[in-house]
Amino acid sequence: MSRYAFPGFIEVTDFQWYSRLKSLGPLDEVNFWQPRPTGVQAEPGTPWLFKLRSPHNAIAGGGFFTHYTRMPVDMAWDTFGVKNGAESLREMRQLIERNAKRPISEVGCVVLSEPFFFERADWIPVADWKSNIVKGKKYDLSVGVGADIWKAISARIVRPAQLMSPLIESFGGMGKPVLHMPRLGQGGFRSIITDAYGRRCAITGERTMPVLEAAHIRPFSVVKSHEIRNGLLLRSDIHTLFDQGYVTVQPDHRFRVSKSIREEFENGRDYYALDGKEIRLPINPDQHPDQEHLDWHSSVLFKG
Secondary structure, three states: OOOOOOEEEEEEEOHHHHHHHHOOOOOOEEEEEEOOOOOOOOOOOOEEEEEEOOOOOOEEEEEEEEEEEEEEHHHHHHHHHHHHOOOOHHHHHHHHHHHHOOOOOEEEEEEEEEEEEOOHHHOEOOOOOOOOOOOOEEEEOOOHHHHHHHHHHHHHOOOOOOOOOHHHHHOOOOOOOOOOOOOOOHHHHHHHHHHHOOOOOOOOOOOOHHHEEEEEOOOHHHHOOOOHHHEEEEEHHHHHHHHOOOEEEOOOOEEEEOOHHHHHHOOOHHHHOOOOOEOOOOOOHHHOOOHHHHHHHHHHHOOO
16 A cells, blocks of 8 residues: 555746746646656646745645656647647747756656646745755645645635536545546647557557547537547548548447548548558557447448
């Protein structure tokens, strides 16, 4: 049994990154990027708190751990945009290089859902930190200093109207923290689907990252949430055809191509060569596409 019964992380945070994100108003997710990727082992829903560097030296907000991955800087910008805490890719590179002291091509991405940012009057000092500490710490939120921090955080969290996750409710009182799966944003959905499928198109096996996209089986406009089991990693052209019903994945995980491609465009030879192929599935069965979603797509949206 882990000695961290209810773990939380307090991580040293750049004030410019923090201020930029706070100025955007309520967000569904942020990318807490690492200029020197070190990896993170945490359960989804684990609190991740922002301690500002000197001279501020206080906890000024936080979020809830969703996923960790590594990405080229360009891809991290394409995935999270201003939720990287910068107004442009150029500014993001400048922030990364200022922290790393050298040019960086890849960053660690700690995807945090349902972030919160406190007003200065609500910042929380951390009693057992020295101002010159630059690395984060892991705490048990149920005892000692961790419990004191937890109580202070709980008293300050305000749930934005658009965030309906039960996660925030569990952090609204003074009792024992209870971890729940955070509500995914678009960036978190893309990063988890990309890693779940081994960074390869589920149909073609394509590994060129810029053309791989996280597709929703049922449209997001219908389901209103980003769920892992409602996703597939597809090459961009196949994603377009999938969304328009020209191709589908059946509940038996076989890829099918509609005769409409030939009838409407007098082409499609490369796609028909893939017809009937069994798709590549994530290693983790909990990340396999939901059978009901696949049945809906193949019976309702697919042109047959």
